[in-house]
Amino acid sequence: MISEKMYELGAKSSVIREIFEYGKKRKAEIGADNVYDYSLGNPSVPAPESVNEAIRELTLNMNSCDLHGYTSAVGDNGTRQAIADDLNKRFGTSFGMHNFYMTCGAAASLCITFRALAEKDDEIIIFAPYFPEYKVFISSQGATPVEVKCDADTLQIDLDRFEKAITKNTKAVVVNSPNNPSGVVLSEDTVKGMCEILKRKQAEYGKPIFIISDEPYRELVYDGVKVPFLTKYYDNTIVCYSYSKSLSLPGDRIGYILVPDEVADFELIYKAVCGAGRSLGYVCAPSMMQFVIRKCVGQTGDISVYKHNRDLLVNAFNEYGFKVAKPDGAFYLFMKSPEEDAVAFCEKAKKYELLLVPSDSFGFPGYVRLSYCVSTAMIEKSLPSFKALSEEYNLI
């Protein structure tokens, strides 16, 4: 009577969701302050005040029919030019507004890009650990996700495994750096190695293989770490961006797809992106938020809060004997489970009111993800629980 597949997608809660629901119940029982919920990747830093100021100013000074009216499907020209100018200044690129297609956030950017590219039998490579929705988005747009495990020590791309996974059906590879769930930033060496393999494989198969760079965490890096900007390393790079994390606007659904001129058959790809947006029901990206971005491009929320949170946790974990992947960016820590079964470890953690996400659904068992986009006070209060958990495992 209905699409079984859609029912399953709607009915099956994600693990993260289940933990979140458990947390809600537990908070009701023992008080919100006594539950240490590290499950959700929802920015805890407010949007910069300039965002709300821009919104108020627009509602006072811009014609309502323009502010709230349709923009063209590709997005407002001024907004797209402002984004191009900002990236050009920061990365020495030379994008124009014609390279941008405004979207309703990262999930829309990805779905539209997958849909634009996917032909029958296409495979799209994702690196584990990965954001679980990648598999949903890729399958739903008609391609097949192919998992390649990262190096277990560094969580950088395992280049040998990567090369072996590429076939004549490989249409694209999704790169997510800084990474959700690991917080790892791909090194320049990794990026260069990956691009070299891709160039060789493109030549071998006589067809383009695209990098789809999903980079909502691009600006969330600490201690001066540099995130290689992929369009500068590889021509066939399509960037999917969202302001959800950098401007703390996840609910407002605003982002873009960037198709550089250097991409093979730029015109074809850009038009296919437009067609895919249309076929998925995205008429235009939210107009008022587009005008806000035009005013606030290049800004971020107060990222120092995340760095402080990260340092608090990393220092404590070093002391308690927990091992985490090199935590250069995003607002996640990826901790090695002290026992093989991360689900069992998370159950034990619950006894100390610590809510962690086992890494199984990220395609990389044996770890847990902690989202440190939480209040610093919660982190401080939770440290004795981590210490007790460490003692249970005799880690120190």
Next chain:
Amino acid sequence: MISEKMYELGAKSSVIREIFEYGKKRKAEIGADNVYDYSLGNPSVPAPESVNEAIRELTLNMNSCDLHGYTSAVGDNGTRQAIADDLNKRFGTSFGMHNFYMTCGAAASLCITFRALAEKDDEIIIFAPYFPEYKVFISSQGATPVEVKCDADTLQIDLDRFEKAITKNTKAVVVNSPNNPSGVVLSEDTVKGMCEILKRKQAEYGKPIFIISDEPYRELVYDGVKVPFLTKYYDNTIVCYSYSKSLSLPGDRIGYILVPDEVADFELIYKAVCGAGRSLGYVCAPSMMQFVIRKCVGQTGDISVYKHNRDLLVNAFNEYGFKVAKPDGAFYLFMKSPEEDAVAFCEKAKKYELLLVPSDSFGFPGYVRLSYCVSTAMIEKSLPSFKALSEEYNLI
């Protein structure tokens, strides 16, 4: 290298878009005031001032992480309850928040609903004249659109043709009243006749056939005309709504899907809607706009402007001998072309700087659509052009 289908969708401009581009060029040549552009369905009435006030108030008084944060995928509870309360008050229904799924506007509502329902070989009936994107949305979500022509005199549903078009593969029928492009409101007799046929056919095939009621123009009716609220006539009705027209917020992308309890297997359908939204990349409807709707539900822009525009045109057309379909709602007039070829008629109209849309792409040749969501001043200034056009055809 890419999806051919998506390329075609992106590359092929719609007829309306072409006319719009022609209009832009022409305005640059002879001045914007001298071109009478009736091509676009973009609200010309500003959003009620309460919308901008609500936005400002929210930015001042609501916590930023809540205002701009993710809502749950189905939408904010308070918003959904406010919408339920408003409909219950107006239509004597008894919806709860659990019946609503908030969306990024009407196109998203439709795509998600089609995707939730569509199984292999499914057919979805649309009535011509229709909004051309229906065919794109239905095909893209995996079903086949089946066209049924309305009665040429009344533009109501031709019930005989409708009954004959229903097969064992018919999954749903899309109803759009008030209608784009015709402005016609389905009479209660038509609605009752349609529902009776559907009930009979459901029994015959032993399976539900859904009405998908696409009603962004629900509140845009004139002279006290009543739009039958379809959930009261037929249990298996799913409503797709958008605030684009009633609140003049088309760019902000906010609407909902309403699945009443009475729908066969409510739980299944609602979950499939959730899954379809997920698979298309709709994480949640824009959060701040959800909170705005919570405050402004039940309001509209100043619709009397549209009525005034309509009356001006209808009176003039009566005088000049042009025939239009009964123009009870939306902001469109559907005029019979005085020659068989509406495209040729539109070309002649251009000589008088009148930009009209030929009805061929609406699946109903021989007519033109006029959007009267334009300034009253433009209408007044354009009347001599219509008169001259009428004289060219010796209509009076």
